[in-house]
Amino acid sequence: MKLTSRFRRLLQRPGSIDLGPYEKLTTAVSEAEDSLQDLTDEELTEVVTEMRTTGGLEEGDQIEFLALAREAGRRAIGERAFDGQIVGALALLQGRIVEMATGEGKTLAGAFAAAGYAIGGRRVQVMAVNDYLAQRDSEWMGPVYELLGVTVSHIGQASTPEERRAAYQADVCYAPVSELGFDVLRDRLVDDVADRVTVKPDVALVDEADSVLIDEARVPLVLAGATRTEELDDDVVALVRTLRAGIDYEIDGDGRTVALTDKGTDKVEEHLDGINLYDEENLDRLTQINVALHAEVLLRRDVDYLVRDGKVSLINNNRGRIAKLQRWPDGLQAAVEAKEAVPVSDSGEVLDSITVQALVSSYPTLCGMTGTAVVVGEQLQEFYKVEVAVVPPNKPNIRVDEPDRLYLTVAQKNKALVEHIAEVHETGRPILIGTHSVEESEQLSDLLEAAEVPHVVLNAKNDAEEAAIIAEAGVPGTVTVSTQMAGRGTDIRLGGRDESHDKDRALELGGLYVIGTGLHASSRLDDQLRGRAGRQGDPGGSLFFASLADELVTRYSVTSGLRPSPDQNGRLTDRKAIGTLEHAQRVADGANAELHRTTWSYHRLTGQQRAILLDTREKVLTEDLAAERLAELAKERYDELVEEFDEETVKAAARKIALHHLDRKWTDHLAYLADLREGIHLRSLAGGIVHMKPIDEFNKSAIASFDTLVADAWKEAAETFKEAEITAEGLDEEASGVPRPTATWTYLVNDNPFGTEADRILGRLRNAIKPESGAQAEEIPAELFDQDDLPEELRDLDDDELPEELREADDDKKDIKD
Numbered sequence: 001m002k003l004t005s006r007f008r009r010l011l012q013r014p015g016s017i018d019l020g021p022y023e024k025l026t027t028a029v030s031e032a033e034d035s036l037q038d039l040t041d042e043e044l045t046e047v048v049t050e051m052r053t054t055g056g057l058e059e060g061d062q063i064e065f066l067a068l069a070r071e072a073g074r075r076a077i078g079e080r081a082f083d084g085q086i087v088g089a090l091a092l093l094q095g096r097i098v099e100m101a102t103g104e105g106k107t108l109a110g111a112f113a114a115a116g117y118a119i120g121g122r123r124v125q126v127m128a129v130n131d132y133l134a135q136r137d138s139e140w141m142g143p144v145y146e147l148l149g150v151t152v153s154h155i156g157q158a159s160t161p162e163e164r165r166a167a168y169q170a171d172v173c174y175a176p177v178s179e180l181g182f183d184v185l186r187d188r189l190v191d192d193v194a195d196r197v198t199v200k201p202d203v204a205l206v207d208e209a210d211s212v213l214i215d216e217a218r219v220p221l222v223l224a225g226a227t228r229t230e231e232l233d234d235d236v237v238a239l240v241r242t243l244r245a246g247i248d249y250e251i252d253g254d255g256r257t258v259a260l261t262d263k264g265t266d267k268v269e270e271h272l273d274g275i276n277l278y279d280e281e282n283l284d285r286l287t288q289i290n291v292a293l294h295a296e297v298l299l300r301r302d303v304d305y306l307v308r309d310g311k312v313s314l315i316n317n318n319r320g321r322i323a324k325l326q327r328w329p330d331g332l333q334a335a336v337e338a339k340e341a342v343p344v345s346d347s348g349e350v351l352d353s354i355t356v357q358a359l360v361s362s363y364p365t366l367c368g369m370t371g372t373a374v375v376v377g378e379q380l381q382e383f384y385k386v387e388v389a390v391v392p393p394n395k396p397n398i399r400v401d402e403p404d405r406l407y408l409t410v411a412q413k414n415k416a417l418v419e420h421i422a423e424v425h426e427t428g429r430p431i432l433i434g435t436h437s438v439e440e441s442e443q444l445s446d447l448l449e450a451a452e453v454p455h456v457v458l459n460a461k462n463d464a465e466e467a468a469i470i471a472e473a474g475v476p477g478t479v480t481v482s483t484q485m486a487g488r489g490t491d492i493r494l495g496g497r498d499e500s501h502d503k504d505r506a507l508e509l510g511g512l513y514v515i516g517t518g519l520h521a522s523s524r525l526d527d528q529l530r531g532r533a534g535r536q537g538d539p540g541g542s543l544f545f546a547s548l549a550d551e552l553v554t555r556y557s558v559t560s561g562l563r564p565s566p567d568q569n570g571r572l573t574d575r576k577a578i579g580t581l582e583h584a585q586r587v588a589d590g591a592n593a594e595l596h597r598t599t600w601s602y603h604r605l606t607g608q609q610r611a612i613l614l615d616t617r618e619k620v621l622t623e624d625l626a627a628e629r630l631a632e633l634a635k636e637r638y639d640e641l642v643e644e645f646d647e648e649t650v651k652a653a654a655r656k657i658a659l660h661h662l663d664r665k666w667t668d669h670l671a672y673l674a675d676l677r678e679g680i681h682l683r684s685l686a687g688g689i690v691h692m693k694p695i696d697e698f699n700k701s702a703i704a705s706f707d708t709l710v711a712d713a714w715k716e717a718a719e720t721f722k723e724a725e726i727t728a729e730g731l732d733e734e735a736s737g738v739p740r741p742t743a744t745w746t747y748l749v750n751d752n753p754f755g756t757e758a759d760r761i762l763g764r765l766r767n768a769i770k771p772e773s774g775a776q777a778e779e780i781p782a783e784l785f786d787q788d789d790l791p792e793e794l795r796d797l798d799d800d801e802l803p804e805e806l807r808e809a810d811d812d813k814k815d816i817k818d
Helices: 002-011 020-036 041-050 059-077 083-093 106-119 131-140 142-147 161-168 177-187 209-218 234-241 262-271 280-297 332-339 356-361 374-384 410-427 438-450 463-471 503-508 523-530 551-556 575-622 625-633 635-644 647-685 694-706 709-723 757-769 804-817
Strands: 097-099 124-128 152-154 172-176 203-207 221-229 249-251 258-260 305-308 311-316 346-354 365-370 388-390 405-407 431-435 456-458 479-483 512-516 540-547 744-748
Touching (some): 059 083, 083 365, 106 131, 106 142, 106 203, 124 177, 131 142, 131 152, 131 172, 172 177, 209 365, 209 374, 249 280, 258 262, 346 356, 346 575, 346 647, 356 374, 374 523, 374 575, 410 512, 456 463, 512 523, 575 625, 575 709, 625 647, 625 709, 647 694
Parallel strands (some): 097 365, 124 203, 405 540, 431 512, 512 540
Antiparallel strands (some): 221 346, 221 744
């Protein structure tokens, strides 16, 4: 097994499957296609309708259906599917994750597969990464579905409950994965079956599968309910702004957390009339100071959030877009609002949460498509038990990927970057530039303006204009600066949307030229950005610029000890410097994979407990369990109410009271688990002979907390029932102390605030070798450091004690030697 795994890594095809059987079936599809030419549209629809079944399509039926689907695509939207698209559709129908390069027609292949599942009696939800793509693809493929007799719909953030309910009833529904998750969370809290909008999960077809299943899986989807407004005192905000880095507070090596020093604590306490911040009665004030400091120091405007229309809007780091209806938890939202002097919005408490992995795993059938699945093939197998099918391009890829250019400092990198852009622009070749943040895109825009290079900018501030901007990125003479282009999912054609703007000239100039302003934390995202050029056999090129002061390097590698030898422009070409860049990306990839594992390990038990509670809640909602239990626990009151009112009124009141207390107990349990999670890592530092694993300690405490949850909920429901205000019109929820939340929204949660074990080790190493002078990030001490060796702190550890991400990096070295 180890040998097989190593060969897979060497071949860069972990878990990929043999396409031979699919290619044979594709030949049969092509043979069956000729007989369909003479069918009218009505006859084609009728033939497909007659194929409908409830047990899924057999292999022979799949061949016939895909021949009909290919003909429907040709008639409805003028696109006859390539053989590669048919292979992709077959693999999707077999529950695979399909890798197809950008521009190879994943959308049509996905539509064929979704329709095939629907004809087989299955209900399909196509998970997109955002509203725009969900709407675009459902409308674009609509005529194909219609000709095949399959109903299609889409959901977005602005969809009303009525629109959502209708959309879920369609054979195929396109929706952002987050909206699907939030609808599931909201449905879990309804107190009337009629208020539900979702349907039973069946088939999940995931677009941009690696982004959704791997990147998005690190951030749990959370539903919160309004409680009270939290406002920071003005003096706290003003005080925090006077604190000095390195003197009054320190930031950890990874930039994840910030804490007051002893000097800082003394300064704050003196300013607050000599109070002791750590006295129990001052806990709220200490919390305010901490969140205000976090907001002031760690969260950056135009990187982590935008301020527009008098509101703070979060930026989704994976997509470079505004994260609508999302907020930070635990007073941090209010702290950022105070920092930016905008009105403070209501606070909230977590009502329920679900991870993307748990959401997707609830579907009996999972399949998906993306341009970069092989790199995360092992993770897809580990977390979702799905295999990858790599479909070769319809035409060979002739894009030229130039070696990365590495510079000593950010300033030197930017100077070379702008000069290169200006030089290429002079030729007229279309250029697409990928940046990592809104701030970076606007800084680059200023530099390009100064260099008199005309350009357009696409970032979270104008993402509504996305389609129009990206559609023209392949026109000669165009320079497009985009934030997180890797996740935007929009096709770029040479010559523009309709290929009518000097396409031939664009071809002569070498096609679209993609430039990255820095490497991503995952090489997979770099590949996605590169993949914007060279679609369908077109020429194209790509080049990435980087520096040793980029966040990727400063966060995930130890540069101290390098003896860099830059040329007069600051460019580095020596092996060790370039190796540092590659090493940082490998560690970042490993850290993100470990974060996914950590997220899942901590949420797995919570999900099981939620399932137990939901079973009871479902019986309360759909049966008379509440009335039966409360009639036992408060018999006198129950009989009295039945005599005074009709029994259905009492049953309805009992149901609402029971649901409130079950939900209330779950909310309290989640709050307890959140507090437990924040401090659980400290137990691993307790010492002694037995090493206490945080996850084991977490599970032990979580189980103990949950043991009596349902029983306690029934007891409290009985107490409420005895005193409840019930009239002929039903239960007065407010007067009875069981009100529903006045509003709900979603939180954006960092699920691993303390980092992985490797994060902490690397952070300590960075602090240990940091010069006393407090050198700037771009200054590199000239001490000898052997990049090929593990840090000394790790040398005494056995292989199985190494952090997972570092162990994998070390294994790679051993594989090469072997």
